[in-house]
Amino acid sequence: MSTYIRQSVQDLQAYTPGEQPQVEGLIKLNTNENPYPPSPAVARALREFAADSLRLYPDPVCRTLRERIAAVEGCAVEQVFVGNGSDEVLRLATRAFTQPGGAVAAVDPTYSLYPVLAAAEEVGYRTVPLPEGFGWIEPPAALDASLFFLANPNAPTGVFYPVETIRAFCRQFKGVVLVDEAYVAFSGGRDCLALAKDLPNVLVCRTLSKSFSLAGLRLGYAIGSAELIGAMYKLKDSYNVDRLAQALALAALGDVPWMQDNARRIVATRERVAAELVKRGFRVIPSGANFLFVEPPAGTAAADLFADLRIKNILVRYFPGERTGRYLRVSIGTDAQMDAFLAAL
Numbered sequence: 557m558s559t560y561i562r563q564s565v566q567d568l569q570a571y572t573p574g575e576q577p578q579v580e581g582l583i584k585l586n587t588n589e590n591p592y593p594p595s596p597a598v599a600r601a602l603r604e605f606a607a608d609s610l611r612l613y614p615d616p617v618c619r620t621l622r623e624r625i626a627a628v629e630g631c632a633v634e635q636v637f638v639g640n641g642s643d644e645v646l647r648l649a650t651r652a653f654t655q656p657g658g659a660v661a662a663v664d665p666t667y668s669l670y671p672v673l674a675a676a677e678e679v680g681y682r683t684v685p686l687p688e689g690f691g692w693i694e695p696p697a698a699l700d701a702s703l704f705f706l707a708n709p710n711a712p713t714g715v716f717y718p719v720e721t722i723r724a725f726c727r728q729f730k731g732v733v734l735v736d737e738a739y740v741a742f743s744g745g746r747d748c749l750a751l752a753k754d755l756p757n758v759l760v761c762r763t764l765s766k767s768f769s770l771a772g773l774r775l776g777y778a779i780g781s782a783e784l785i786g787a788m789y790k791l792k793d794s795y796n797v798d799r800l801a802q803a804l805a806l807a808a809l810g811d812v813p814w815m816q817d818n819a820r821r822i823v824a825t826r827e828r829v830a831a832e833l834v835k836r837g838f839r840v841i842p843s844g845a846n847f848l849f850v851e852p853p854a855g856t857a858a859a860d861l862f863a864d865l866r867i868k869n870i871l872v873r874y875f876p877g878e879r880t881g882r883y884l885r886v887s888i889g890t891d892a893q894m895d896a897f898l899a900a901l
């Protein structure tokens with residue numbers, strides 16, 4: 557017990573990010589990073605970046621970057637919020653779209669940051685348990701929450717929910733639905749952007765961390781009605797996206813075909829590895845993301861396999877717990893990395 561620290565912070569179970577070990581030769585398949593480099597346009601922008609400009613604060617509202625995003629996504633600048641990674645967008649949404657004593661909801665399992673954000677905001681967290689196989693289940697109509705986090709494709713399962721299913725849910729949910737599309741570039745051109753444009757209660761959240769190979773940059777954005785976007789702008793830090801991030805993100809978003817090519821390669825590798833794992837007796841949850849959620853064959857505990865792979869310098873992700881503990885989440889690396897993974901199995 558500390559008298560210095562707010563009670564809810566004392567009680568908070570902090571989010572556990574995937575490990576980032578500095579181990580020579582480690583094959584890192586644990587945090588869904590992209591194995592391919594970002595567009596050469598990003599490297600060029602980095603070389604040309606004037607260090608002297610760092611004397612000055614960045615544009616507080618990321619005007620130029622938002623114009624680029626608006627052009628890429630086909631919406632108005634006022635419909636775009638830019639954040640320091642999509643994690644910041646999610647945090648601001650939790651604050652903006654809940655009342656004191658209110659609640660957030662999400663399916664279970666899903667991105668394990670969501671309950672942490674709810675607890676930090678001192679609001680409730682309601683879960684809708686997914687059925688076996690993690691397919692869609694209609695949340696109860698009377699769900700007592702004003703914000704629904706819906707990762708699509710979901711994490712850590714990789715399951716992609718059809719856009720029309722989500723549209724029907726958004727229409728009946730009385731609060732804000734934030735469709736977290738961190739992995740959408742790997743789901744074959746299907747996304748929920750139209751919902752954010754058509755419906756007043758829907759936000760779509762994207763990140764440059766996965767498909768644009770820029771996890772180290774920290775850049776995420778949300779698209780939705782000017783009303784919802786404006787609420788998040790009221791709450792953000794004055795200068796939430798630094799100058800370098802704005803410049804490099806602008807370069808990355810100027811070369812969408814580069815990102816799409818990488819995404820296609822990753823999807824091809826994912827399908828090859830999935831088929832190979834099925835041959836070897838794994839249960840593979842069909843994935844629309846840059847990772848696979850797999851259950852090892854009978855007789856092999858996921859936790860043991862995780863530990864054995866670790867000894868062989870291959871790092872995947874294991875989420876203990878009743879719903880997820882039988883599975884491993886394996887990020888898709890290069891073909892060579894995945895061959896090493898398969899060989900190690």
Ligand SMILES: Cc1ncc(COP(=O)(O)O)c(C=O)c1O
Nearest residue numbers: 641642643667711738763765776
């Ligand atoms: C579903 C989901 N949303 C958001 C994020 C965070 O993305 P960012 O790096 O933009 O904060 C992750 C990262 O793992 C994720 O899995």
